[in-house]
Amino acid sequence: MENVLDVRNLTIRYRGAAEPAVRDVSFTLGRERLGIVGESGSGKSTVGRAMLKLLDTAEVTADRMSFEEVDLLRAPERQMLDLRGRRMSMILQDPKFSLNPIQRCGHQIAEGYRRHVKCTKAEARRKAIEMLEQVHIRDPERVYDLYPHEVSGGMGQRVMIAMMLLTDPDLVIADEPTSALDVTVRLQVLRILDGLVRDRGIGLVMISHDLNLVRSFCDRVLIMYAGRLVETLDARDLDNAKHPYTRGLLAAQPRIGGPRGDLPVLDRQDSWLQPHQEVTA
Numbered sequence: 001m002e003n004v005l006d007v008r009n010l011t012i013r014y015r016g017a018a019e020p021a022v023r024d025v026s027f028t029l030g031r032e033r034l035g036i037v038g039e040s041g042s043g044k045s046t047v048g049r050a051m052l053k054l055l056d057t058a059e060v061t062a063d064r065m066s067f068e069e070v071d072l073l074r075a076p077e078r079q080m081l082d083l084r085g086r087r088m089s090m091i092l093q094d095p096k097f098s099l100n101p102i103q104r105c106g107h108q109i110a111e112g113y114r115r116h117v118k119c120t121k122a123e124a125r126r127k128a129i130e131m132l133e134q135v136h137i138r139d140p141e142r143v144y145d146l147y148p149h150e151v152s153g154g155m156g157q158r159v160m161i162a163m164m165l166l167t168d169p170d171l172v173i174a175d176e177p178t179s180a181l182d183v184t185v186r187l188q189v190l191r192i193l194d195g196l197v198r199d200r201g202i203g204l205v206m207i208s209h210d211l212n213l214v215r216s217f218c219d220r221v222l223i224m225y226a227g228r229l230v231e232t233l234d235a236r237d238l239d240n241a242k243h244p245y246t247r248g249l250l251a252a253q254p255r256i257g258g259p260r261g262d263l264p265v266l267d268r269q270d271s272w273l274q275p276h277q278e279v280t281a
């Protein structure tokens, strides 16, 4: 299987920080759904942003960090500008921070299209409406003319995805894309993302702290702890995880119908900070 991402020994240190935020992380991504889970501050988003080279205030080193044929470690910013939004995209938790508040939703999609494809304004509008239909927005002509503050969180997230679909990306980094959504809208958004992997063959990185979500949605899961990768598993094997941190996370999930009582507290061990290398197929 051709790799969309190939990352070996990625270490990231924010300027002025005493410790690296990410240390010796290795993984590959095929045309699949790869979850990255771990508690807040474990370095998940930092890894995601590093893939798009969006870390201006950090020193990034790795033995390898490639996106398809592109060596990301050596790619100049000019090349990254061309790749971002065209072949690689990112979806964030809250679309309100990603959409421009003073431009109508449809206009933002159309302008995004015109940035990458030479066409008339009318053609870009048609394309934007087609994309809004593809993310199951029922009245795309009306939504085209709405400002971001006039759409719900779920609709805003779909506008973001529509914008991303315009250029047929090969890589999508979704950073907590559904945390701000209610359960029914969350399912719609997940279904759209799932369709992208199945029908368009993209590689999807799903960053989340929700073990239940990655278990049911992802193919494989990376578990991060204190900037390190402590375990890599098939999502269906999550319940058989070996690492005590992963086991601790699983035990800390409240379950409907489960025994009542205090949830267990993680008993952290220094040995969890030992290096772990992913065994790739």
Ligand SMILES: Nc1ncnc2c1ncn2[C@@H]1O[C@H](COP(=O)(O)OP(=O)(O)OP(=O)(O)O)[C@@H](O)[C@H]1O
Residues within 6 Å of the ligand: 014, 015, 017, 021, 038, 039, 040, 041, 042, 043, 044, 045, 046, 047, 057, 209
């Ligand atoms: N711009 C930044 N400058 C300095 N330190 C940062 C910056 N962004 C993140 N960090 C630090 O890097 C570490 C990893 O943060 P990161 O946001 O990647 O974790 P995360 O696992 O995605 O957490 P969350 O689930 O809360 O988003 C944390 O210690 C955080 O404080």
